[in-house]
Ligand code: SF4
Ligand code: SF4
C-alpha cells in the first residue's frame with residue numbers, strides 16, 4: 122500500500138469520514154474517478170500523471186450530499202476549481218477535506234478553504250506550453266482562416282454536452298441550451314447552432330474558467346473547445362486582472378466592474 | 389454463403405465506379421484528429437486504420453439532424469412541404485465493422501416496432517452495407533460477449549475480410565449484396581479458400597449477455613445498486629449519441645418568422661431533463677435511475693419486446709465516455725451482484 | 726471571402742440601444758430633423774446591461790450585416806452601473822468573436838446621450854459606411870445556409 126491508500130484507509134477507519142472521491146485505474150491504463158466508502162477498498166486509489174481529470178464536478182453532486190464528511194483527492198485542476206466553486210458558494214467550508222500532493226509526492230491535507238486557497242497560490246496558473254502554442258496558432262491565422270478553422274470544428278459537434286457535464290463550473294440546474302421560450306440555442310446540432318452554443322458556453326465561463334481543459338478532454342469528437350474558454354480566461358486576466366480559481370472570495374470578472382475599465386473601441 | 393475474391397485493385401475500382409455512378413458512398417475517413425463515417429468523393433479518402441469509428445454508422449439511416457417537413461404560413465394560409473423521399477440517395481456504406489452492421493438490426497427493431505418509420509426504413513433500404521471484418525480489437529471491444537464476433541456477417545450485405553496480401557475475401561450475405569456483386573461481376577473473382585478465422589481479431593468473451601438478460605430484471609428495484617453503478621456518470625449524451633443502437637430522438641421546430649421546418653434530432657435518456665414533465669415532476673430524477681434505464685432498455689426491454697438485444701458490444705459508449713463508464717464491466721457486475 | 730460590391734449593396738443594420746440615453750438621443754435626431762441612413766432597425770432596451778450577447782448572435786443569424794450598440798455614457802446610466810457591466814461584457818465578447826473569425830468591425834459600440842442627437846446621426850452614418858465597405862456578411866450567411874439541413878457530411 123502506498124501513502125495515499127494508507128491515508129485513505131486510516132481516514133475511513135477513523136469513522137470521521139464517509140467517502141473518498143479519487144482516482145482508480147480504468148480501462149486501458151486510463152485513470153477514472155472512483156468513490157470509496159469502505160476502508161478495504163482504499164487500495165483501489167491511485168495518483169499519478171494519468172490522473173489529470175478535473176473531478177471537482179462531483180463535489181456538488183446530489184448523490185454525495187448526504188454523505189458524512191467527504192475527502193477528495195485533488196490534482197491542481199481540481200484544486201483551482203474548488204477555489205472557484207467556493208467563491209461562487211457552490212461548495213461549503215468544512216464540508217470536505219482535500220488531499221493534495223507536494224512536488225515530492227507527500228500528501229498535503231487541506232481542511233479549510235483558506236488552506237486550499239493558500240496552497241493553490243503556490244501552483245502554476247497559466248496555460249501549458251502546448252496549450253499556449255495552440256492558442257498562438259489560431260491567433261496567428263488570418264480572420265478568414267480562423268473562421269474556417271472553427272466552422273470546421275463546430276460542424277463536428279453532436280451536442281452531446283459532455284463538455285458542459287464535465288466542467289465543474291457548469292453547474293446550472295437548467296442551462297440556457299434547455300430554455301425554449303425563447304429558444305436561444307437550437308436543439309439540432311447544425312453548425313450555426315453549434316457556433317452559438319460554444320460562444321454562449323465561453324461567455325458564461327468568462328472569469329470563471331480555471332483553464333483545466335476538462336471540457337476539451339471530454340469531447341468525444343475531439344473539438345478543441347477548451348481554447349474558447351481559455352480565450353475568455355486570458356482576456357479576463359489581461360483586461361481585469363481576474364484569474365479564476367485563485368481567490369475564495371473574488372467576484373467573477375463579469376459580475377463586477379470598475380469605472381476605470383479601459384477599452385479602445387467604444388465611440 | 390457464397391464467397392468471392394475481391395483484390396485490392398478491384399476494391400478500388402468498385403468504389404471508384406460506385407462514386408462515378410452517383411452512389412453516395414460513405415466510408416471511414418480520417419478527419420482532423422479522428423476517424424468517422426463521411427461521404428467520400430474518392431477512394432483515397434478511405435482509411436482502414438481504425439478499430440471502430442468514433443460515431444456509429446447509424447447516421448446513414450438515422451442522421452443526427454433530419455428535416456421531416458417544411459412549413460410556411462402566409463396570410464393565415466399554411467402550406468406544408470412533406471418529406472421528399474426522392475432526396476434519399478442510393479448509398480453504399482463501406483468499412484462497417486460487424487458490430488455496427490448488426491446494430492442496424494436493433495435499430496430497425498425500434499423504428500419498425502408498432503408503426504414503420506418510413507424515412508428510416510427508406511434510407512436503410514437504399515443503403516448497401518459492405519462490412520469489414522475486424523483484424524484488431526482493443527480493451528473496449530466485447531462483441532463476443534454480446535452474440536457477435538469480429539467476423540460476423542449478420543447485418544452486412546457483403547462482408548469483406550482483409551487477407552495478408554491486401555486482397556479481400558468477400559462473403560455475399562444478402563440479396564442486396566448479391567445484386568451489387570452481379571452489377572460489378574467482373575471485379576469479383578473466384579475465392580482462393582483462405583482461412584478467414586485466422587485473419588480475425590481475437591476478442592475474449594468475458595461474460596455472456598444471456599446472463600445479464602437473466603439477471604437484470606431482478607435488479608430493477610435495487611436503488612442502491614444503480615446509484616453506486618452510476619456514481620461516476622456525469623449525465624451527458626455522449627454514450628447514446630455514438631451508440632449504433634440508441635434510437636432516442638427529439639422533435640423540434642426551427643422557424644424564422646412564419647417559415648420553418650420540423651427536425652428530428654438525437655436525444656439521450658442519460659440527460660437529466662429527458663423525462664422532465666411539464667408539471668415539473670421528473671420520474672427519473674437521479675443519474676442512477678437514468679443509468680438503469682439505459683441498461684434496462686438494452687438488456688431487458690428490447691429483448692422482451694423486440695426480441696433483440698440493444699447492445700452489440702462495440703464499446704463505443706465506453707470509449708466516448710469522459711469518465712470511463714465501461715459498459716462491459718457494468719454488465720459483469722450485474723451478473724456478479 | 727467577403728465580396729465588395731459597394732455600389733449596390735445596402736447593409737442590413739440592427740441597433741440595440743438603451744431607453745434612457747441613446748433612444749432619447751435618436752428621438753432628438755429626428756425632432757431636430759437631422760437626416761441619417763435608413764438602414765438601421767432600432768431595438769429599444771431598458772439598459773445596455775440588458776443587451777445579452779446572444780441577441781447580437783441572433784441578429785447575425787437572422788441576416789444582419791452590421792450591428793450598432795449604444796447606451797448612456799459612463800456614470801450616466803439610469804440604473805447607475807448597467808453600462809459598466811455591459812462594457813466589460815463587450816470587451817470579452819468582442820475578442821471572443823474575433824478569435825472565432827468574426828470581423829468585429831461589423832459591430833459598432835457607442836455612448837450616445839439624450840442630448841447627442843447629432844452624434845447619433847454621425848454614429849449611424851459612419852457605421853453604415855463602414856458596413857457598406859465590408860460588404861454583405863457572406864461567411865455568416867453561408868453558415869446559415871449550410872445549417873438549414875445537415876446530415877451526413
Ligand atoms: S462534448 Fe464535443 S460534441 Fe459534445 S457538445 Fe461538447 S463540443 Fe459538442
Ligand atoms: S470551461 Fe473547460 S477549461 Fe474551463 S473550467 Fe470548464 S472544463 Fe475547465
Ligand code: SF4
Pocket residue numbers: 627630631632633634686698699700701702703704705706715
Ligand atoms: S451500448 Fe455501448 S457497447 Fe453497446 S452497442 Fe451501444 S455503444 Fe456499443
Ligand code: SF4
Pocket residue numbers: 283620621622623624625626627628658705708709710711712713
Ligand atoms: S455513461 Fe459516460 S457518456 Fe454516458 S452519460 Fe454517463 S458520463 Fe456521459
